[in-house]
Amino acid sequence: MALQSLDIKARSATTTPSPDARANGAIPVAKLIDISKCIGCKACQVACMQWNDLRDEVGTNVGVYDNPMDLTDQSWTVMRFSEVEVQQGRLEWLIRKDGCMHCADPGCLKACPAPGAIVQYSNGIVDFNEEHCIGCGYCLTGCPFNIPRISKKDNKAYKCTLCSDRVAVGLEPACVKTCPTGAIVFGSKVDMIHHAEGRIADLKERGYSNAALYDPQGVGGTHVMYVLQHGDQPELYAGLPKDPSISPLVSLWKGIAKPLMSFGIGLAVFAGFFHFVTAGPKEVEEEETD
């Protein structure tokens, strides 16, 4: 068990019930990222590095604010900067803190073949247990948000843990703790939705008539949510998918195909055995030789 103080709701490549003895379970938690309040200071990136003891390579400046340019095994969250003109002549700078969305229906967990390498706690956090990870990269195919990264050093998959180790002992995630504008808040999912509603009403009053909460139902909702000024166009925010879901190919592969194809192989073996018992072998009489 990854964290003794957290119940497990789902466990990768496991067909029996997960440890779930604590009757009351946990309250579903959520991190709410209010993009309209984000100033792109990257304090959350620094806090993430500090708490999780990560040090990405110092890259090169390619002329944009994004730094590092992408998520890596050492950068579990990055600010993505988009310059957009939703209204002609009115430039907007949209800054989205990218990282694991902690889906209620996690595609990574569905795709993972290693028992217990990915767990979903009853509070909604989806966590990778790298000591069980075999480095196959199947989680990449399952994720609708392109989040997991395989380390070149140890070939294990890494991503944001939502600071499960902090949350387990009643602390908020490191990025939330450090955010200077209060753009990132953390609490129960119900409270965060409530908080978002207030923010959305406020944004609407200020002219953002399409302001909305991003809690995509295609993945069963997420435990990291955004307040978007332009909720009708999430793609504006560095390609945030409008209606993400687990790829139908992965659903087929790790859904119906997995048990059905395994059954088919077993059936073929049994068919052979019982054919032998019923019809018997093909034997040739020696006198046929002439």
Place this chain on the structure above:
Amino acid sequence: MSTLIQRYSASERNNHWLVAIAFILAALSGLALFHPAFFFLTNLFGGGTWTRILHPFIGAVMFLFFIVMAARFWRPNRITPADRQWMRRIGDVIRNRDEGLPEPGKYNAGQKYLFWVLVIGIPVLLVSGIFIWQPWFAPFFPIWLLRVAVVVHALAAWIIILGIVVHVYAAIWVKGTIRAMTRGTVSAAWAKHHHRAWYRETTGK
């Protein structure tokens, strides 16, 4: 003991068994990563991570030996009109009613179809496998392609595993067959009964 007829040379036999051993190892390690019920098979390969590391190399070895074998067995596996007739009577073949079947050459229609399933399936496994081969190749391909590749790889492997289950069973079912691949020879009676056209061709009778 009746007369023996040479069916496979030592080199052909070794080639076949190298493919067979690689196939068994590839199938066991592949199934281990396909369904949790088979995950225990990773123990045969030194754990999950070792299974992930070894599986693609085993597959590549299988591919290399398979192309040599396929080139060798290509010609006698070409489908003829007689094969279609033989296939129409597959029900009789299964019920061991072999009288009056069209006379197969070196291979019967069932063997030929398996050959062509492998000729198509194994390159499909290689290509789809390269797309998902961590950490060497997969990082160079887009994720949508990996998603297609995992499904294609699983499907091709499934078809081939089913084909090989039938292949292995047929060798057990048809008595006197296994020695063709272990000793290289078959009895004349076996050849005459199961592969009459080939029997005539080789013996001149």
